Amino acid sequence: MVRRTNGLAALAVEILAVVLSIVAYIPARKTAIRKIHTLLIAHDHQMLLTVALACGRTDNMSICHQGAVEPPQCPRQCKATLHCGRHTCTERCCPGEQKALERQAARRKLRPHLRPAEEDIEAEHICTRICGRTLKCGRHTCPELCHKGACNTCREAVFEEIACNCGRSVLYPPQPCGMKPPPCHYPCERPKACGHPQAAHNCHTDEENCPKCPFLTEKACLCGKQVLKNVPCWLADARCGQVCKQPLKCGSHFCRKDCHRPGDCEDASKPCTQACGKTKTICGHPCTDACHAPYACPEKTPCSAMLTVTCSCGRLRQQRRCNAAKAVTSKGQIQSPQRQPELTPLSCDDECTRLERNRSLASALGVDINQQTTAQTITAENLPYSEETLNQYIKLASSAPLATLQTIESNLHSLAAADKSTRSFRFQPAKPTLRAFAHSLAADWGFVTESHDPEPHRHVFVLKPVAWTPPLFGMGSSSTIGIGGMSVRECVKLRERERTKEQEARRAAALEAKAARESIKAQANAGDGWAQVASRSKGGSGASTRSSTPLQNSFVSKSIYSALDGDEGAKKERLVLRSGVGAGKSLRAKQPVPQVVDNWEDAEEAAEEKEEQLEVGREQKTEAVTHEDPQGKPEAGAGAESDTPKEDGPTPAPALAPAEEEASSATDVAV
Incomplete structure (x- = not known):
């Protein structure tokens, strides 16, 4: 303790000395x-x-x-992405974390197209791992440091022989890793699974398939109904093309698909979607709702079947809907079936009466019935074929052979003339335009048509109803085909001739109207136009000064000519021309020209209107011209009299003063 105390005292003395030195x-x-x-x-x-x-x-x-x-x-771990882009930094208290954050913030500020492809990475975030990804050769891995993008090609070498499939073309080692087998010019010797000889071709790799077997064999179709001959060996699924016709699960319909494998009928993955087809109890028509087996038909909605209502003789026809349905109460309960009342037949007209009278008279006299008098008359306004049929025939006449169109007409005519045992006909597969013509023509005959089979085997099926009646125009004679004995071609010609006549009639009416307008215009110009010339000679002695005393002049109030003042001095002649604008307009207003619709003379009418506008412009320009003597001399004296004969009678009137004369003759021209 003493030593430690002495040591602390000595240490304190030394620290005090250091502090004093710092100060x-x-x-x-x-x-x-x-x-x-x-x-x-x-x-x-x-x-x-x-x-x-x-x-x-x-x-x-x-x-x-x-x-x-x-x-x-x-303890914070760095989450910055390393330069390889695949790994992240997981170091604790990383000294380069702040640099990475600043680098990423600066990169985000730039637009994508301005960002550099390679950026400077801080040394702490350079990945030092081995890439290790499998190379394209499939046998080695990438030995480089972890990097971005695809790896380089394999740089390893193989010390094995690389041969083709047959082994007759070989590459000897060493070879670069990934080297493909060499091309072989020897024939391929791979055996076929079918057992037929191999088609002649060179040896190839396993990635390339051998050519298809060209031999023809016999194979059973998918449905197993037929054994097809001359089927290519390579074709796995041979189809006979027949309809399956296997009963469906609903028990009411049959499969409509073509030849297929067992168990692949149309109701294999979904319920039956065909129309019910059962006969309704209320009207007897087939049910058109989707299949609802095994339940009965509800018959709530009105029946949409079309019925043909005729008159008593069968000449007049009209299509009407059946509209039969079961009554439903307010509580949703269906009442017992109640048949709808029969449709009201049509009433016969005068033509029916005439035809019936002719048939009765022919039967009483024992003569053959004339189709021309006992059937409806065929005219351009009353053709047996619809406009759609005629227009389709005109389009097909320029592309399809005439014999093909005549064959369609003859087949339908034969079906109409056949007995009750023959009720249907099936046309050959044809193009859509020919099928449309067959549908339209069969509808004119009153037949029902349907299109069957997909392209290119699609064709038209024609069915003659049980209650079928001949057309209103009859069947014609045995030597002719078509409704009423007229083919579609003849009806087309008849309609075109009638249209040509109508066009000619309209053209003639337009020409007559044009001639009438021209004649009225000529009369207006000849009666009061520029052809009227009034001349006047001097009537006095030889005075050269204008008389200040007004003299009697031959002025007629109702005439189109104005009185001329007298002229003193030498003999002169003066011509006065009147435009006749007012008279021509009044004449045209009094005699209106009948308007005729002309669809072919539009250009001529436009030219006439332009000519009339030019004429009115010339007349207005003439009226604006000042009436002065071309030689600058004063007008004739007031004492002269006009030599022009008076047209409206000898009604005398006093002569006008010179100033009044100039004001009244604003449209006169002095020549």
Whole structure:
């Protein structure tokens, strides 16, 4: 204890001396602090100091002599991404964490297209692991340091022979790893699974398949109904093309799919979606709802079947909906089936009476019935075919053979003339345009049509209803085809001829209207136009001065001519021209021209309107011209009389003064 006390006293004396030296000389502070630390360590004393951590986030208190042996660390782990992009830094109190945060913040400030492809990575975050990814050769791994992007090619060498499949083409070692077998020019000798000889081709790798077997064999179809011949050996699924017709799970329908494997019917994955087809109890028509077996048809909705209502003789026809349905009470209960009342038939008209009278008369006289007098007359306004059928025939006439169109007509005519045992006909597969023509023509006959099978085997199926009646125009004679004995081609020609006649009639009416307008215009111009010329000669002796006394002049109030003043001096002649604008307009207003619709003379009418506008412009320009003597001489004297005969009768009137004459004859032109 004594020794330690003496030692402490001596240490205190030394520390006091150091402090005094620090106060005396400030620059020696660091040296003094080191000396104090050395004295404390030498005497086995501990001193706590504040030490900054390696990550730079916080400070920590540590013993002075332990700072160099074990520096303090914080428990925070660094999560910065290493330069390889695959790994992250997991070091505690990482000194490069702050640098990584600053680098990533600066990168985020730049736009994507301005960011550098390679950035400077701090040394603490360079990945020193081995890449270890499998190379393309599949046998070795990448020996380089962990990096971004794809690895380089394998640099290893193999010391094995690389041969083709047959073994007759060989590459001897050493060879680069990943070297493919050499191309072989010998024939391939791989055996086929079917047992047929191999088709001639060169040896190849396993990635390339051998050509398909070209031999023809016999195979059973997928459904097992037929054994097909001449089927290519490589074809695994041979189909016969027949409809399956296996009963479905509902028990009411049959599979409509083509040849398929057993168990792949149309209801294998979903319930039956075909139309019910059962006969309704209320109206007898088939049910069109989706299959609801084994339940009965609800018959709540009105029946949508179309019925043909005719008159008593069958000439008049009309399509109506059945609309039969069971009555439903307010509580949702269905009452007992009640049949709807029969549809009211149509009433016969005068044409029906005439045809019935002709048939009765022919039957009484024992003569053959003439189709021309006992059937409805065919005219351009009453054709047996619809507009759709005629338009489709015109389009097909330029592309399809005429024999094909005639065959369609003859087949439908034969079906109509056949007895009740023949009720259907199936056309050959055809293009969509021909199928559309067959549908439209069959509808004109009153048949029901459907399209069966997918392309390219799609065709039209025609069904003649049980209650089918001949068309209104009859069947025609045995030597002709078509409704009423007229084919579609003849009806097209008849319609075109009628349209041509209508066009010619409209054209003639337009020409007549044009001629009438021109004649009225000519009359207006000839009656009161520029052709009227009034001349006047001197009537006095030889006076050269204008008379101040107004004389009697032959002025007629109702005439289109104005009175001329007398002219003194030498003999002169004066011509006065009148435009006749007012008379022509009044004449045209009194005699209106009938308007005729002309769709073919639009250009001529436009030219006529333009000509009339030009004429009105010329007339307005003429009226604006000042009426002065071209030679600058004064007008004739007031004592002269006009030599022009009076048209409206000898009604005398006093002559006008010169000023009044100029004001009244604003449209006169002195020549």
